[in-house]
Amino acid sequence: MGVKAEPWQKAxxxxxxxxxxxxxPEVVVAMVKRAKRPILVVGHxxxxxxxxxxxxxDYAIRMSKTAGIPVVATAHTISGFIKRDFHSAACMTAMDxxxxxxxxxxxxxxxxxxxxxxxxxxxxxxxxxxxxxxLKSFATNLKTISLDRFYDPHATWSxxxxxxxxxxxxFEIILTKLGGK
Amino acid sequence: xxxxxxxxVNIKIKELKTDVGFVKDLELTIGRLVEEKxxxxxxxxxxxEITTLRNWDMKLLKRYKPFYLPFxxxxxxxxxxxxxxxxxxxxxxxLNMAAQQSRIVLLACCIGAATHTAHAxxxxxxxxxxxxxxxxxxxxxxxxxxEAPVTxxxxxxxxxxxxxxxxxxxxxxxxxxxxLSATHTGQEGSNLDFESKVLHAGMVDQVGMEIADMAQxxxxxxxxxxxxxxxxxxxxxxxxxxxxxxxxxxxxxPSAVGIxxxxxxxxxxxxxxxxxxxxTAIDMTRYSSSMAKIVGPISWQLRFIRSGLxxxxxxxxxxxxxxxxxxxxxxxxPVIASSQKNCLGLENRTKSPAKEIISDMVEGKVPGVLILxxxxxxxxxxxxxxxVAPKRNKFKIIPEIEEIIKAAQECTQCNECMRACxxxxxxxxxxxxxxxxxxNPLAEIxxxxxxxxxxDSACPNDFPLHSFMVKAGEKSLIQEKxxxxxxxxxxxxxxxREVGGPIVLGEIPGVVALVGCANYPHGGKEVAEIAEEFxxxxxxxxxxxCAAMSMAMVKDEEGKTLYEKYSGRFEAGGIINVGSCxxxxxxxGAAIKIASIFAKRKLRANYEEIAxxxxxxxxxxxxxxxxxxxxxxxxxxxxxxxxxxxxxxxxGSKYRRMLLxxxxxxxxxxxxxxxxxxxxxxxxxxxxxxxxxxxxxEAMVLIAKFCMRPNDTTxxxxxxxxxxxxxxxxxxxxxxxxxxxxxxxxxxxxxxxKDEILxxxxxxxxxxxxxxxxxxxxxxIRERKGE
Numbered sequence: 001m002g003v004k005a006e007p008w009q010k011a012x013x014x015x016x017x018x019x020x021x022x023x024x025p026e027v028v029v030a031m032v033k034r035a036k037r038p039i040l041v042v043g044h045x046x047x048x049x050x051x052x053x054x055x056x057x058d059y060a061i062r063m064s065k066t067a068g069i070p071v072v073a074t075a076h077t078i079s080g081f082i083k084r085d086f087h088s089a090a091c092m093t094a095m096d097x098x099x100x101x102x103x104x105x106x107x108x109x110x111x112x113x114x115x116x117x118x119x120x121x122x123x124x125x126x127x128x129x130x131x132x133x134x135l136k137s138f139a140t141n142l143k144t145i146s147l148d149r150f151y152d153p154h155a156t157w158s159x160x161x162x163x164x165x166x167x168x169x170x171f172e173i174i175l176t177k178l179g180g181k
Numbered sequence: 182x183x184x185x186x187x188x189x190v191n192i193k194i195k196e197l198k199t200d201v202g203f204v205k206d207l208e209l210t211i212g213r214l215v216e217e218k219x220x221x222x223x224x225x226x227x228x229x230e231i232t233t234l235r236n237w238d239m240k241l242l243k244r245y246k247p248f249y250l251p252f253x254x255x256x257x258x259x260x261x262x263x264x265x266x267x268x269x270x271x272x273x274x275x276l277n278m279a280a281q282q283s284r285i286v287l288l289a290c291c292i293g294a295a296t297h298t299a300h301a302x303x304x305x306x307x308x309x310x311x312x313x314x315x316x317x318x319x320x321x322x323x324x325x326x327x328e329a330p331v332t333x334x335x336x337x338x339x340x341x342x343x344x345x346x347x348x349x350x351x352x353x354x355x356x357x358x359x360x361l362s363a364t365h366t367g368q369e370g371s372n373l374d375f376e377s378k379v380l381h382a383g384m385v386d387q388v389g390m391e392i393a394d395m396a397q398x399x400x401x402x403x404x405x406x407x408x409x410x411x412x413x414x415x416x417x418x419x420x421x422x423x424x425x426x427x428x429x430x431x432x433x434x435p436s437a438v439g440i441x442x443x444x445x446x447x448x449x450x451x452x453x454x455x456x457x458x459x460x461t462a463i464d465m466t467r468y469s470s471s472m473a474k475i476v477g478p479i480s481w482q483l484r485f486i487r488s489g490l491x492x493x494x495x496x497x498x499x500x501x502x503x504x505x506x507x508x509x510x511x512x513x514x515p516v517i518a519s520s521q522k523n524c525l526g527l528e529n530r531t532k533s534p535a536k537e538i539i540s541d542m543v544e545g546k547v548p549g550v551l552i553l554x555x556x557x558x559x560x561x562x563x564x565x566x567x568x569v570a571p572k573r574n575k576f577k578i579i580p581e582i583e584e585i586i587k588a589a590q591e592c593t594q595c596n597e598c599m600r601a602c603x604x605x606x607x608x609x610x611x612x613x614x615x616x617x618x619x620x621n622p623l624a625e626i627x628x629x630x631x632x633x634x635x636x637d638s639a640c641p642n643d644f645p646l647h648s649f650m651v652k653a654g655e656k657s658l659i660q661e662k663x664x665x666x667x668x669x670x671x672x673x674x675x676x677x678r679e680v681g682g683p684i685v686l687g688e689i690p691g692v693v694a695l696v697g698c699a700n701y702p703h704g705g706k707e708v709a710e711i712a713e714e715f716x717x718x719x720x721x722x723x724x725x726x727c728a729a730m731s732m733a734m735v736k737d738e739e740g741k742t743l744y745e746k747y748s749g750r751f752e753a754g755g756i757i758n759v760g761s762c763x764x765x766x767x768x769x770g771a772a773i774k775i776a777s778i779f780a781k782r783k784l785r786a787n788y789e790e791i792a793x794x795x796x797x798x799x800x801x802x803x804x805x806x807x808x809x810x811x812x813x814x815x816x817x818x819x820x821x822x823x824x825x826x827x828x829x830x831x832x833g834s835k836y837r838r839m840l841l842x843x844x845x846x847x848x849x850x851x852x853x854x855x856x857x858x859x860x861x862x863x864x865x866x867x868x869x870x871x872x873x874x875x876x877x878x879e880a881m882v883l884i885a886k887f888c889m890r891p892n893d894t895t896x897x898x899x900x901x902x903x904x905x906x907x908x909x910x911x912x913x914x915x916x917x918x919x920x921x922x923x924x925x926x927x928x929x930x931x932x933x934x935k936d937e938i939l940x941x942x943x944x945x946x947x948x949x950x951x952x953x954x955x956x957x958x959x960x961x962i963r964e965r966k967g968e
Contacts, residue, residue: 010600010639014254016265044876076878079914091918093879095834095872099248099841106845124702125605127834127875130250137251137267137278 008150019158035117046122047080224786227337238377245840245870283375290382293815298389314344321406324673330770337786383818391766403467415475416661425570428491432499434464436519439559460761478699478727480632489577492570516549589615601639623653629704665733668760681779687897691888697805705731796824797955800888803827840870854953861953863891878912891955895928921945
């Protein structure tokens, strides 16, 4: 596993405050377990084929079911969830969910209170980059995790740039250990 | 009635001895006196200053709040910095992150507005010099009475001659200067006031663009609102490369006109091929659809130049690659720079004899020249290309297949190219395939490539990866031969009379404007797909600039392009190429003319009322799928202030902020009923003023949704809901979960979907509401309760 905190798109420099590296998948497990009201935001790339045999959307569904995390599907990603017989995802644009997460008065998807942890996967790198930058500055009570295969410096925590194999392994560990929640 | 123009005449006399005495240092300033022929009384906001429409802006910004997306965490604009602005930090000057982001947006919009205004200024000055200041403005003959809807609305003037246009430009230049000054350290400190200024910049930009296009349509005789404007050729493969080829790139057309005129005057129009890239290409086909051809949008620059096809390149201004001269030198093609804004380090030879310049370029003594005289550019370009072409013999720098395979075998798969690519294209994988002799993956990448060549720059082995792709895709490039309708210019008044009612009542479901640059996430085909989807649904589809070009570059099974299949009239199901970037105000102008001609609202200097009308009644949406430039930012902001929502592609998220409504906040969506003064819930219509869509599917659903307006009749709303729900079901696989927000009463329900929607309404606890005569402006309430 690589350990360099280097943005995947090399000119996308962030800082001074940059994401902490997720060197062990257990970090994600701990963050999710510690969170009172996590939310998982899933972009359209999650249903595309580039993540290897297992698609990210499948991991998203397993994660949601295992840890009881509500899901927001952006763009047309909702169709991928429905095809997999997962019907509880909310449908919202990436900009809308980003905007709502900056609002401390937003009561969340279930209207029971603001979310304190947002996990992101499957958005175009640059789009997730700027949304996470917005959350870093304007949702200061929110922690964010980028679950994508590439280091996203605007998250609170992010994977480094990973091979598909290492990434898949990380997800399997996360899902196994979340099962104990 | 006479009135004084804003621009004065200034006379200075140092010393004057006369019979009556001796005068020293006399300075006298008078304005130009103009006879007032426009009967409409002056409205409330002629030549508005930067705070004149601030109240309207704040109304918009209260509903559509900024969502900031910092592209950079720091500010580095002054020597206090760099300052970290993340979180609740403030910079050394006191500015916070929200204000800094809106400040950068304002800077971008000032750049855009200044660019169009300066473009217009150079064009108008040149045309006055060539045709005279009294040359009449005529953008549509008898079919267009409201010739300058934006300028009339904003400035309160009715330009009749080229010289009259200068009054509008004077105002634009003054406002851009004020706006730009607000971005200086220690000036504006409020993010919302920055946003108000952004909207002002956009409005200025619209005036600048309208003036530019009015001037060139009038003086050059471009099509004047002609729905039957001719079809012309577009594509990489359209150039007859057996002839010397002149390539023009940019936006400001006089140099290209100079070339065409010279060829015509000398009877040489069959001797030289004149092709163009970007908006100059569009505009020169408006000048001569028979002598000029379009290669493609902005992203076609490198692929065409490196192929060695142009024998001489003429650049004017805007969106030209900064390395155009470097690339031209590689293929031994001389360059003529023809704009003060883009001199490329070349020697100014404007005053040199043409023969000397030609000789210097033909003999290779200079790589190019700067010539600031369009007529001279024409002569020099034509005579040079005739002599250079045989020497060049289409020298190219596209490698042979064997070279590509050899390089691919040396590729270390370091991924630097992919990490530099804006769209993360799998170039390393394609190189792996190329190493085995399969160039198809490289060719596939070219189809979606934005032509930036950042992959070339990133490659540690200095492989010209973009050129590899061009070679791999060469066969399909040669086949690129399409038809595009020449930019028609303004929408005719008679067309507005025909469609104004159906649009305002909602029976024509909307006007979709596909505009902007070519920074697409997956190539230009998506633009064509979106355009056809909405044309088939009987929306009115209008297009400008690179989007208008990209839409043309797709054929159906019968080999026809959209422009061959769909009407060029401003009518339901039409697909209309309005023209170049500076033609965008014809789209805004159509919305304005609906208010003015159809609804008979006063137009002159009456911005707020007309914008209120457009926001609440005219279902128009802009889509800038590949928006890239600062000009695209200012164009969009001009539409926002007018009440037209704009969607950008995913790369548009880098514009640093969105203007988003919150459909979950009922209190944000009340309007006044102008009949009674009651506040009535009108639903989130339109939901956002500016947002980025992640995919084309999302863009299509949002377009349908954003066309809904509070004023829709039940029949109109039912039609609009049908399209929204149908697209949502088809592309997302589910019924939208917010339908209840758009149904005012059961008559709004599409008959074929009634049962399905009623179920949703029941689940959501929907309550019937009434359809208002909507306005956000209390002064437009006709009868107040209790009065």
